[in-house]
Amino acid sequence: MDKINLLDLTLNQLETFFVSIGEPKFRAKQVFRWVHVYGVIDFNSMTDIAKSLQTKLNDIAYICIPEIYSEHVSSDGVIKWVLKVDSLNKIETVFIPEDNRGTLCVSSQVGCALECQFCSTGRQGFNRNLSTGEIISQLWIANKKLRSNYKSDKVITNVVFMGMGEPLANYNNVLNAITIMLDNNAYNLSKRKLTLSTSGVIPGINKLRDDCPVSLAISLHASNDVVRNEIIPLNKKYPIVQLIDTCRSYIKSSPKNYITFEYVMLKGVNDNLEYAKELIDLVQGLPSKFNLIPFNSFPNSGFESSSRNQIVKFQRILQEAGLITTIRKTRGDSIDAACGQLVGNVKDKTKRQEKWGTIKII
Numbered sequence: 001m002d003k004i005n006l007l008d009l010t011l012n013q014l015e016t017f018f019v020s021i022g023e024p025k026f027r028a029k030q031v032f033r034w035v036h037v038y039g040v041i042d043f044n045s046m047t048d049i050a051k052s053l054q055t056k057l058n059d060i061a062y063i064c065i066p067e068i069y070s071e072h073v074s075s076d077g078v079i080k081w082v083l084k085v086d087s088l089n090k091i092e093t094v095f096i097p098e099d100n101r102g103t104l105c106v107s108s109q110v111g112c113a114l115e116c117q118f119c120s121t122g123r124q125g126f127n128r129n130l131s132t133g134e135i136i137s138q139l140w141i142a143n144k145k146l147r148s149n150y151k152s153d154k155v156i157t158n159v160v161f162m163g164m165g166e167p168l169a170n171y172n173n174v175l176n177a178i179t180i181m182l183d184n185n186a187y188n189l190s191k192r193k194l195t196l197s198t199s200g201v202i203p204g205i206n207k208l209r210d211d212c213p214v215s216l217a218i219s220l221h222a223s224n225d226v227v228r229n230e231i232i233p234l235n236k237k238y239p240i241v242q243l244i245d246t247c248r249s250y251i252k253s254s255p256k257n258y259i260t261f262e263y264v265m266l267k268g269v270n271d272n273l274e275y276a277k278e279l280i281d282l283v284q285g286l287p288s289k290f291n292l293i294p295f296n297s298f299p300n301s302g303f304e305s306s307s308r309n310q311i312v313k314f315q316r317i318l319q320e321a322g323l324i325t326t327i328r329k330t331r332g333d334s335i336d337a338a339c340g341q342l343v344g345n346v347k348d349k350t351k352r353q354e355k356w357g358t359i360k361i362i
Helices: 011-020 026-036 051-060 132-147 167-182 202-211 225-231 240-250 273-282 308-320 352-356
Strands: 067-073 079-084 090-097 102-105 109-111 126-129 158-161 194-198 215-219 259-265 288-294 324-327
Touching: 011 026, 026 132, 067 132, 079 132, 090 132, 102 132, 126 167, 132 167, 158 167, 167 194, 167 202, 194 202, 202 240, 215 240, 240 273, 259 308, 273 308, 288 308, 308 324
Parallel strands: 102 158, 158 194, 194 215, 215 259, 259 288, 288 324
Antiparallel strands: 067 079, 079 090, 090 102, 109 126
16 A cells, blocks of 8 residues: 655544554654654664564654755744655745744645735635645744754744645645644644635635634735725635624634734835725724735735825724734835745646746745
C-alpha cells in the first residue's frame, strides 16, 4: 500500500491509523507529540517507541515537510519563508513579531481560487488546495526556525489564516489543521488566538461555526454590493447583507465577542466618507472591530492607497459611531510580505496569469 503522511492526520485520525495497523492507541499520542511538540520527524529518533514499531512506521508511513526555498527578513523583523510544496509550486508564510506576541500568517491554497482585484495572490491564479500536512508544516517549520534564534519555546502565540488562498474553499484540510493547532498535545493554541479570514464563503462560515468556531475576520473592503461586486467577485454569489447576517449568527459561538472586518483602503474606490456611514448602518447591532489597511502596492495592480489623511477621516467617522477602528501598521512590505502581497510561485490552472502577468517572488 502507499505510504501515508502522518502530518496529514489529527490525533483522533492517528489513533484510528495505529489501531488499524495492530498497535495500541496510546502510541498515536507519543508519535503525535514527537512531531508537533518536539519537532522530531525521524521515527528512529523517537526514543520511547519500540524498535519494531519504528521499523513498521518506516515501511508504511512518512512525515513530509516542504523544503524551505528561501527566507527573507525585513528591517522591522518580519520573516517570510518561501516553501516548495511540489516540483511546480511554492507558497509563502510570514512571521510577524511584536512586543507581546508573535503572529504566523499561513497559506491554505497554492494561489487562490477567488479573484479579488486588489490582491496579488488572486492575480496569480490557482493551482490546488494545500493538504493538511502542508498547512500544518508552515507552523512546524516556523517553530523550528524560530526556536534556534529565540530563548522562549512560545515564540508563536497567534496564527492567522490570512496567507495565500481562501481557507473556506479548502474546508476539510483547513479544519484538520486547525484541530491540530488547538490540540494540547501539539501546539496548544486557543480559539481566541487562531483567526480565520474569509472573503465571505457563507456555507463555510456556517460549517465552521458548528464544527470549530475560532476567531473570525471578514475581508469586507466595501460597504455595498455595487463596489464589492467590482473588487470581490464572490460577492455576486454571497451578497453583503447575507454575509453580515451570517456574522450575526456566527458571533453567538465565537470565542471573541466581536467580528473583525478588514477593509483595504483603495483611493477613489472604497474610501468615500459616505461609505464609512454606510458601514455603520450595515453592522448596526453587530459587535464589530474594523481594521483599516493601507493598500500595499504590487506591479500592475491598477490601484493606489488612500491618503493617510483620508484613512484617518474614515476612521474617525467609524469611531464616533462607537466602532472600534484601527489602522493597520504596514509590516514586511520591503520583502513583499505585507497584506495582499503574497504570491509564491503558482503553476496557474486558471489562465489568470495570461491576463495579469506573473509577479515574481523575491
